Amino acid sequence: MTKVAFIGLGVMGYPMAGHLAAGGHELTVYNRTAAKAEAWVAEHGGNSAPTPRAAAEGAEMVFSCVGNDDDLRSVTLGDDGVLAGLAAGSIYIDNTTASAGVARELFATGKERGIDVIDAPVSGGQAGAENGALTVMCGGEEDAFARANPVIDCYARSCQLMGPSGAGQLTKMVNQICIAGLVQGLSEGMNFGIKAGLDMDKVIAVISKGAAQSWQMDNRAETMCKDEFEFGFAVDWMRKDLGMCFEEARANGARLPVAALVDQFYAQVQARGGRRWDTSSLMHLLAND
Numbered sequence: 001m002t003k004v005a006f007i008g009l010g011v012m013g014y015p016m017a018g019h020l021a022a023g024g025h026e027l028t029v030y031n032r033t034a035a036k037a038e039a040w041v042a043e044h045g046g047n048s049a050p051t052p053r054a055a056a057e058g059a060e061m062v063f064s065c066v067g068n069d070d071d072l073r074s075v076t077l078g079d080d081g082v083l084a085g086l087a088a089g090s091i092y093i094d095n096t097t098a099s100a101g102v103a104r105e106l107f108a109t110g111k112e113r114g115i116d117v118i119d120a121p122v123s124g125g126q127a128g129a130e131n132g133a134l135t136v137m138c139g140g141e142e143d144a145f146a147r148a149n150p151v152i153d154c155y156a157r158s159c160q161l162m163g164p165s166g167a168g169q170l171t172k173m174v175n176q177i178c179i180a181g182l183v184q185g186l187s188e189g190m191n192f193g194i195k196a197g198l199d200m201d202k203v204i205a206v207i208s209k210g211a212a213q214s215w216q217m218d219n220r221a222e223t224m225c226k227d228e229f230e231f232g233f234a235v236d237w238m239r240k241d242l243g244m245c246f247e248e249a250r251a252n253g254a255r256l257p258v259a260a261l262v263d264q265f266y267a268q269v270q271a272r273g274g275r276r277w278d279t280s281s282l283m284h285l286l287a288n289d
């Protein structure tokens with residue numbers, strides 16, 4: 001049993017922390033909106049703390065899953081932050097999708113205090129978090145990863161060390177770049193099929209057994225054809241992630257022409273009230289133009 005703290009009980013963090021508790025670890029949770037922390041403790045046991053620092057005090061490992069870089073800085077740095085509460089020799093694992101820059105910044109601050117920091121963004125969505133079947137992409141040092149890996153396994157189907165600090169976030173960026181172009185392609189295909197008068201259930205059943213198969217097709221094509229977009233990863237989050245990809249690409253010279261175009265389509269989805277729609281809502285623009 002490890003003494004663990006979890007910061008940020010949102011759509012992802014709440015079930016992830018639940019899997020850590022179910023794995024036999026002793027949990028202290030913190031959430032900015034305290035009612036969620038109270039609900040979590042009522043469901044899973046353990047304790048809640050009034051600040052990230054208080055949650056981290058006495059913990060061997062601290063996990064977090066908050067929104068963006070600014071949110072991450074606000075729960076980690078400063079007098080009430082996680083790093084002020086953690087003792088030397090402990091590990092901080094961040095599951096937020098954030099920039100590689102902030103990951104390296106926290107790694108360096110942790111090092112000065114003898115704390116190992118691992119960036120560990122996840123893929124697999126709300127369902128993956130609820131089923132404890134996330135893919136976790138880590139950046140950090142091998143020793144810390146080897147100690148954290150068995151604990152991360154409580155909510156993961158796959159967990160890999162991708163390289164030094166920031167490598168987890170860079171891997172997640174590759175994931176998001178691949179998804180952006182793929183979802184637009186899938187939307188165009190589905191919209192074309194509908195306009196051509198095809199039976200889309202049959203089309204999906206056939207082509208999902210061929211070279212066009214993808215996770216997006218298996219999990220979203222049917223709902224896209226029904227104009228339903230309430231299935232997880234929100235457009236607002238995707239635009240945040242693509243923004244980080246563009247920033248990184250400016251520095252490393254990679255060209256992202258299709259991702260940039262798709263980002264503009266997502267801006268249109270937002271303008272139509274779809275900020276919290278899932279990312280397959282690119283289809284809505286084609287179907288309703």
Ligand SMILES: NC(=O)c1ccc[n+]([C@@H]2O[C@H](COP(=O)([O-])OP(=O)(O)OC[C@H]3O[C@@H](n4cnc5c(N)ncnc54)[C@H](OP(=O)(O)O)[C@@H]3O)[C@@H](O)[C@H]2O)c1
Binds near residue numbers: 007036095124234237
């Ligand atoms: N949802 C998905 O399918 C998915 C999939 C993969 C990766 N992710 C990534 O995982 C992260 C979390 O996503 P989510 O869907 O769980 O988001 P969410 O439901 O909006 O939860 C965000 C959590 O962060 C907390 N938080 C935000 N800003 C904070 C701040 N400044 N100080 C303290 N706490 C703060 C929120 O507290 P309150 O309760 O007080 O608001 C909440 O607990 C994001 O980086 C997202 O990109 C999400």
